[in-house]
Amino acid sequence: xxxxxxxLPAKSPTMTEGTITSWRIKPGDVVKSGQVIAEIQTxxxxxxxxxxxxxxxxxxxxxxxxxxxxxxxxxxxxxKAGEDVTAAVASATETNAKLAAAxxxxxxxxAEILPVMxxxxxxxxxxxxxxxxxxxxxxxxxxxxxxxxxAARFAAANKLDxxxxxxxGPDGRIVLxxxxxxxxxxxxxxxxxxxxxxxxxxxxxxxFRVDGAATADTAMSAxxxxxxxxxxxxxxxIPHFYVSESIAADAxxxxxxxxxAYADVKVTINDxxxxxxxxxxRLHPKVNATFHxxxxxxxxxxDISVAVAIPDGLITPIxxxxxxxxxxxxxxxxxxxxxxxxxxxxxxxxxxxxxxxISNLGMFGIEQFSAIINPPQVxxxxxxxxKDEPVVRGGQVVPGKVLRVTLSADHRAxxxxxxxxxxxxxxxxxxxPAGLLV
Numbered sequence: 001x002x003x004x005x006x007x008l009p010a011k012s013p014t015m016t017e018g019t020i021t022s023w024r025i026k027p028g029d030v031v032k033s034g035q036v037i038a039e040i041q042t043x044x045x046x047x048x049x050x051x052x053x054x055x056x057x058x059x060x061x062x063x064x065x066x067x068x069x070x071x072x073x074x075x076x077x078x079x080k081a082g083e084d085v086t087a088a089v090a091s092a093t094e095t096n097a098k099l100a101a102a103x104x105x106x107x108x109x110x111a112e113i114l115p116v117m118x119x120x121x122x123x124x125x126x127x128x129x130x131x132x133x134x135x136x137x138x139x140x141x142x143x144x145x146x147x148x149x150x151a152a153r154f155a156a157a158n159k160l161d162x163x164x165x166x167x168x169g170p171d172g173r174i175v176l177x178x179x180x181x182x183x184x185x186x187x188x189x190x191x192x193x194x195x196x197x198x199x200x201x202x203x204x205x206x207x208f209r210v211d212g213a214a215t216a217d218t219a220m221s222a223x224x225x226x227x228x229x230x231x232x233x234x235x236x237x238i239p240h241f242y243v244s245e246s247i248a249a250d251a252x253x254x255x256x257x258x259x260x261a262y263a264d265v266k267v268t269i270n271d272x273x274x275x276x277x278x279x280x281x282r283l284h285p286k287v288n289a290t291f292h293x294x295x296x297x298x299x300x301x302x303d304i305s306v307a308v309a310i311p312d313g314l315i316t317p318i319x320x321x322x323x324x325x326x327x328x329x330x331x332x333x334x335x336x337x338x339x340x341x342x343x344x345x346x347x348x349x350x351x352x353x354x355x356x357x358i359s360n361l362g363m364f365g366i367e368q369f370s371a372i373i374n375p376p377q378v379x380x381x382x383x384x385x386x387k388d389e390p391v392v393r394g395g396q397v398v399p400g401k402v403l404r405v406t407l408s409a410d411h412r413a414x415x416x417x418x419x420x421x422x423x424x425x426x427x428x429x430x431x432x433p434a435g436l437l438v
Contacts, residue, residue: 002055002078002079003076003077003078003085003088004053004054004055004076004077004078004079005073005075005076005077005088005092006037006051006073006074006075006076006077007070007071007072007073007074008020008040008049008062008068008069008070008071008072008074009049009070010070011040011042011047011049011348012042012348012351012352015042015070016069016070017067017068017069017070017226018040018041018042018067018068018070018226019040019041019065019066019067019068019223020038020039020040020041020062020063020064020065020066020068020074021038021039021040021041021046021064021065021147021152022038022039022064022147022152023037023038023060023064023075024036024037024038024039025037025038025057025060025075026057026060027057027058027059027060028056028057028081029056029057030054030055030056030057030081031051031054031055031056031057031077032051032054033051033052033053033054034050034051035050035051035054036048036049036050036051037049037050037051037075038064038074039147039152041152041223042226045315045341045344045346045348045351046152046153046344047347047348051077053077054077055077055078055079056077056078056079056080056081056083057075057077058075058076058077058078058083058085058088059075059076059085059089060074060075061073061074061075061076061089061092061093061096062074062075062096067225068096069096069099069100069102071095071099072095072096072099072100073092073095073096076088076089076092147162147167147173147174151174151175151176151178151179153310153311153312153344154176154179154180154183154311155179155188156221156312157221157311157312158179158183159189160179160182160183160188160189161188161189162174162179162188164182164187164188165178165179165182165188166178221312221313223312223313224312224313227313227314231372233375234372234373234374234375235372238373238375238410238412239410239411239412240372240373240408240409240410240411241408241409241411241416241419242370242406242407242408242409243406243407243409243416243419243420243423244368244404244405244406244407245404245405245406245407245423245424245426245427246402246403246404247402247403247404247405247426247427247430247431248391248400248401248402248431249269249386249401249402249403249430249431250400250401251431251432251433251434252269252272252386252401252403252430252431252433253269253386253401255272255433255434255436255437256268256269256272259327259328265328266331266335267327267328267331268331269362269386269403270306270334270358270360270362270383271327271328271330271331271334272327272430272433272436273358273360273381273383273405273430274304274306274319274322274330274334274358275322275325275326275327275330275436276426276429276430276433276436277302277304277322277356277358277381277426278302278304278319278322278323278325278330279302279323279425279429279436280422280425280426280429281302281304281323281355281356281422282300282302282323283425284418284421284422284425285298285299285300286298286378286413286414286415286418287356287378287379287407287409287414287418287419287422288302288355288356289355289377289378289379289413289414290355290376290377290378291375291376291377291378291410291412291413292376296378296412296413299355301320301321301323301355302321302322302323302355302356303318303319303320303321303322303353303354303355303356304318304319304322304354304355304356304357304358305317305318305351305354305356305357305358305374305377306318306319306334306337306338306357306358306360307357307358307359307360307371308337308338308341308342310341310342310344311342315341315346315351316351316354316357316374317334317337317338317340317341317346317350317351318337318350318351318352318353318354319333319334319337326437327436327437337350354374354377355377356377356379356380356381357371357373357374357377357379357380357381358380358381358383359371359380359381359382359383360383361382361383361384361385362383362384362385362386362403363385364385365385366384366385367384367385367387367404368382368384368404368406369382369384369406370382370406370408371406371408372408373408373409373410377410378409378410378412378413378414379407379408379409379410379414379419379422380407380408381405381406381407381408381426382405382406382407382408383403383405384403384404384405384406385403386401386402386403387401387402387403387404388400388401389401389402403430405423405426407419407422407423
């Protein structure tokens with residue numbers, strides 16, 4: 001007999017835990033090597049999990065909707081159908097408990113292992129470490145469902161029970177239109193109808209009062225928990241320092257308007273900033289770097305991560321070799337990546353890596369802000385909105401347009417002079433922006 005443990009893989013360089021949003025297999029299925037067996041919500045996006053080794057699915061150890069740690073045993077396969085996996089389940093339970101304790105800083109409470117389906121004869125399994133509560137409903141025993149990543153996020157955000165949604169996609173897959181229809185009809189709300197038992201099993205949060213008004217806590221989704229953990233680590237372990245610069249943006253706005261006058265061309269301020277940052281990074285490689293303990297790795301290529309807001313968090317798809325691309329190419333690529341990010345269709349290769357990050361809140365009219373570094377990168381640029389302000393030119397106070405940017409830098413790898421020199425080059429490029437088109 002051969003026991004094949006399917007352990008949760010690390011789907012990004014910073015991933016230590018992830019939520020199994022859905023299983024595409026059930027006990028009794030035969031799985032081939034390379035087959036997609038589940039979808040995982042990582043610290044970056046929802047990605048597919050392909051089995052490295054095939055076999056017969058004996059038991060699902062970690063049910064859909066649970067947050068698990070990397071290397072925890074999520075499922076057990078066997079080389080032949082109907083083999084006894086009692087000992088393997090006990091070993092997996094012990095392994096998972098140790099990893100959960102290490103991940104949470106203490107012992108994890110016990111919970112029942114729920115097989116996704118229970119075909120006879122299947123072994124009865126019990127007591128596995130409980131994962132963190134999540135906003136996605138776990139699949140009830142005896143039924144599986146397939147759901148697209150964007151539909152899963154929509155359901156979690158709107159507190160919909162996927163067990164009550166009928167999928168109309170390929171092979172009965174639940175797609176976005178299904179959960180949108182369920183929301184409009186009110187037929188899949190958690191806590192009503194046949195799904196009430198699932199809702200009752202969720203932890204209830206105590207109400208609190210603010211200024212005399214009664215309200216209630218909202219549980220954080222798995223993605224928000226992971227984002228919070230990553231940002232806390234970055235903010236508390238990286239010695240941040242900040243350098244700000246004010247940029248005369250009159251010529252920048254004029255160039256953007258001129259480019260956009262062409263019917264088939266769409267250029268934004270962000271596209272021009274990404275292009276300028278890429279050129280500046282090539283001249284200041286200390287800022288275009290990553291930190292690795294005792295070494296700083298500098299790069300020749302400016303691979304710029306662009307922060308994109310998604311329904312329940314933030315993701316940073318990458319414009320690779322941005323220094324070698326035109327403003328128009330950068331704009332088209334950024335918009336394509338942003339669309340895929342919102343739809344949950346980004347592939348790991350599109351958001352893993354990057355040598356520098358740009359976070360732009362200009363569309364909200366923000367005057368100035370500071371961003372938290374995205375490790376192992378050593379710097380991030382915060383871009384605010386362009387403001388109409390009085391400025392001094394030639395000894396006279398005149399109307400002008402001002403763009404403020406702030407560079408957050410890791411003082412272990414970047415000195416103040418390095419940051420200032422980078423911003424000086426960036427300012428010069430943006431104040432004479434015709435050079436960005438050359």
